[in-house]
Amino acid sequence: MTAKQTESHQTLRLRAEEKLASGAAAPKQALSLDEANLLLHDLQVHQIELEMQNEELRRVQAELDVARARYFDLYDLAPVGYCTLSEQGLILEANLTAAALLGVARGALVKQRITRFILKEDQDIYYLQRKQLFETSAPQAYELRMLKKDGTVFWGHVAATATQDADGAPVCRVVLSDITARKQAEDELHQRETRFKEMFDDAPVGYHELDAEGRMTRVNRTELATLGYSAEEMLGRHVWEFVDEKDLSRKAVLEKLAGTLPPGRNIERTYWKKDGTRIPVLVQDRLLRDQDGTITGIRTTAQDITEHKRAEEEKAKLENQLQQSQKMESVGRLAGGVAHDFNNMLGVILGHAELAIGQVDPALPLHADLTEIRKAAIRSADLTRQLLAFARKQTVAPKVLDLNETVGGMLKMLKRLIGEDIDLKWRPEADLWPIKVDPSQIDQILANLCVNARDAISGVGKITIETGNSTFNEDDCAAHAEFIPGEYVLLAVSDDGCGMEKETQAHLFEPFFTTKALGKGTGLGLATVYGIVKQNNGFINVYSEPNQGTTFKIYLPRHEGKAGQAQTEGAARSAQRGQETVLLVEDESSILTLTSKILERQGYTVLAASTPGQAIRMAREYVGRIHLLMTDVVMPEMNGRTLAKNLLSLHPHLKRLFMSGYTADVIAHHGVLDEGVHFLQKPFSIERLAATVRETLDSE
Numbered sequence: 288m289t290a291k292q293t294e295s296h297q298t299l300r301l302r303a304e305e306k307l308a309s310g311a312a313a314p315k316q317a318l319s320l321d322e323a324n325l326l327l328h329d330l331q332v333h334q335i336e337l338e339m340q341n342e343e344l345r346r347v348q349a350e351l352d353v354a355r356a357r358y359f360d361l362y363d364l365a366p367v368g369y370c371t372l373s374e375q376g377l378i379l380e381a382n383l384t385a386a387a388l389l390g391v392a393r394g395a396l397v398k399q400r401i402t403r404f405i406l407k408e409d410q411d412i413y414y415l416q417r418k419q420l421f422e423t424s425a426p427q428a429y430e431l432r433m434l435k436k437d438g439t440v441f442w443g444h445v446a447a448t449a450t451q452d453a454d455g456a457p458v459c460r461v462v463l464s465d466i467t468a469r470k471q472a473e474d475e476l477h478q479r480e481t482r483f484k485e486m487f488d489d490a491p492v493g494y495h496e497l498d499a500e501g502r503m504t505r506v507n508r509t510e511l512a513t514l515g516y517s518a519e520e521m522l523g524r525h526v527w528e529f530v531d532e533k534d535l536s537r538k539a540v541l542e543k544l545a546g547t548l549p550p551g552r553n554i555e556r557t558y559w560k561k562d563g564t565r566i567p568v569l570v571q572d573r574l575l576r577d578q579d580g581t582i583t584g585i586r587t588t589a590q591d592i593t594e595h596k597r598a599e600e601e602k603a604k605l606e607n608q609l610q611q612s613q614k615m616e617s618v619g620r621l622a623g624g625v626a627h628d629f630n631n632m633l634g635v636i637l638g639h640a641e642l643a644i645g646q647v648d649p650a651l652p653l654h655a656d657l658t659e660i661r662k663a664a665i666r667s668a669d670l671t672r673q674l675l676a677f678a679r680k681q682t683v684a685p686k687v688l689d690l691n692e693t694v695g696g697m698l699k700m701l702k703r704l705i706g707e708d709i710d711l712k713w714r715p716e717a718d719l720w721p722i723k724v725d726p727s728q729i730d731q732i733l734a735n736l737c738v739n740a741r742d743a744i745s746g747v748g749k750i751t752i753e754t755g756n757s758t759f760n761e762d763d764c765a766a767h768a769e770f771i772p773g774e775y776v777l778l779a780v781s782d783d784g785c786g787m788e789k790e791t792q793a794h795l796f797e798p799f800f801t802t803k804a805l806g807k808g809t810g811l812g813l814a815t816v817y818g819i820v821k822q823n824n825g826f827i828n829v830y831s832e833p834n835q836g837t838t839f840k841i842y843l844p845r846h847e848g849k850a851g852q853a854q855t856e857g858a859a860r861s862a863q864r865g866q867e868t869v870l871l872v873e874d875e876s877s878i879l880t881l882t883s884k885i886l887e888r889q890g891y892t893v894l895a896a897s898t899p900g901q902a903i904r905m906a907r908e909y910v911g912r913i914h915l916l917m918t919d920v921v922m923p924e925m926n927g928r929t930l931a932k933n934l935l936s937l938h939p940h941l942k943r944l945f946m947s948g949y950t951a952d953v954i955a956h957h958g959v960l961d962e963g964v965h966f967l968q969k970p971f972s973i974e975r976l977a978a979t980v981r982e983t984l985d986s987e
């Protein structure tokens with residue numbers, strides 16, 4: 288259409304419309320054909336346009352329906368619960384998931400209070416969060432325990448936003464999800480971590496981890512406690528600061544971390560403690576690697592083996608002590624055996640020398656020679672007596688003693704023994720327990736210890752004698768092989784002399800062990816002391832360091848009961864004579880002859896028998912009274928004790944005197960005499976023999 292045409296259409300259309308509009312007022316004017324055609328065309332176009340619009344509307348409507356349905360599907364079936372709450376917490380609407388989470392039908396949910404579905408204990412959380420939400424309008428997220436309608440509890444995660452509803456009232460939109468599974472997993476993880484941490488810390492071994500530079504990244508409580516550090520003090524520091532250089536150097540750590548040196552397994556290291564002391568540990572190293580296999584550090588367990596080491600040393604010490612005492616035992620048996628026979632011979636030498644002296648004019652040189660023989664025999668007898676003491680073959684007559692009294696009585700003699708340059712200190716314990724020991728043995732112990740102390744002091748010095756009460760329990764005894772728990776009386780002798788090396792201490796009690804010059808020491812002093820202490824079921828202990836002096840501690844068992852009056856030696860000094868009849872029994876013929884000779888010279892009638900059988904025959908045949916049986920203890924046929932019993936039926940008033948180099952447990956229990964039994968130690972001097980015989984005859 289041209290512009291001219293368009294304009295004519297426009298004019299045409301206007302005219303036609305005027306004609307149509309004037310219809311009511313003016314008579315109808317007919318439309319020209321063009322005009323009618325034009326209007327019809329316009330109408331058709333309009334109709335088409337309308338239809339097109341309708342079509343669009345329907346399409347949009349359909350799309351809208353689909354979207355709406357999809358929205359509701361999304362909304363209702365979303366994996367989380369949605370709901371809208373009023374400001375007061377009433378549920379205004381909710382999706383299906385929310386209803387399912389709370390365990391109710393959606394219909395029943397609306398208008399319910401949300402707090403109905405929150406565990407009582409956690410409701411405060413909700414109230415607080417709600418207050419904040421409406422006050423600040425900032426979205427809130429929190430966790431709390433919720434309650435299904437059937438009472439099951441679950442952990443809910445709430446994300447809440449504040450908004451307004453269509454009417455402008457404030458509401459809260461909530462997204463709710465069930466996080467129970469996550470919470471449980473978290474709990475489990477937490478528990479596992481706690482358990483691991485506890486195990487890590489409570490483990491009986493020390494444990495630490497290093498990073499790739501050798502710095503401490505973790506360290507457990509045991510290791511901290513062992514070394515005396517706090518975690519802050521150890522973490523971040525290099526491991527070689529805590530380990531003895533020779534056991535683990537910086538270089539070694541770095542080489543291990545570089546993989547060029549293997550990690551240590553089952554090896555001993557020395558750790559430094561904070562206080563500067565050292566402890567031995569047994570370690571296991573393990574390399575730590577990341578996923579690619581690169582070394583990222585080292586993990587080390589370390590077991591404190593101080594106790595273990597100590598126990599091992601203790602064991603070695605005890606074994607050594609045991610060996611020592613076994614050695615002493617066998618040396619003792621040997622020495623005892625020799626001493627016994629030797630003793631008999633000495634008796635013969637001594638006796639004959641004495642008899643001979645009595646028959647020689649003192650002016651003759653022979654008299655002096657015999658006197659020398661006697662002196663030598665007496666000195667030898669002293670030595671054998673010491674050996675017998677060591678071998679615990681010394682016959683003793685124990686008495687209940689107050690040790691303080693016994694020691695007190697010896698002080699004068701001891702002072703003379705040690706000389707004037709040495710100060711003797713005496714420290715008696717006030718309420719000392721009694722002991723039951725032969726007092727002459729205490730004399731021997733003290734004399735030996737004091738002489739040794741004197742020899743250890745050059746020039747001026749001090750010797751201290753102390754007594755005390757001591758109780759040993761199991762623990763005290765654990766460290767000493769020979770100690771037995773119980774109550775003991777202590778006798779200690781200390782000096783500030785030269786002291787001893789360990790090597791000397793190891794052999795101290797062995798007979799003939801001496802460090803003194805030839806002719807100066809016999810090496811029997813301490814052997815004697817040892818034997819005496821053993822015989823009395825006691826212990827002996829030495830503490831000594833070179834140049835620090837020495838202390839000998841002797842423990843004798845406490846005697847239960849009262850201390851009696853220490854009986855002094857009963858033998859009178861002067862020889863006493865008599866006229867009684869003595870039945871003498873001795874299998875060693877030289878002693879038998881000698882003894883008969885001596886007794887006869889004292890005025891006695893002697894019936895000499897060399898066997899128990901002969902003695903019984905003689906006793907039976909003898910018409911007069913026999914006053915005294917004097918018999919050896921150990922004889923081939925029958926021991927002295929049994930013989931005495933047999934003879935008592937023939938001569939009920941028979942007094943008995945036993946003689947022996949040792950007792951061999953025959954007349955005495957472990958060398959200890961019953962009270963009232965008389966005993967003569969071989970070898971004996973004439974004087975001793977005469978005195979003991981007289982004493983026995985005069986006894987009750």
Ligand code: ADP
Nearest residue numbers: 739740743801802803808809810811812813837
């Ligand atoms: P002896 O005195 O005859 O040498 P002992 O058996 O009495 O024999 O002593 C053995 C050794 O023990 C001595 O030679 C000496 O080395 C050492 N000894 C004993 N007592 C002491 C002491 N108090 N101080 C230092 N050493 C001692």
Ligand code: MG
Nearest residue numbers: 738739812813
């Ligand atoms: Mg000595």
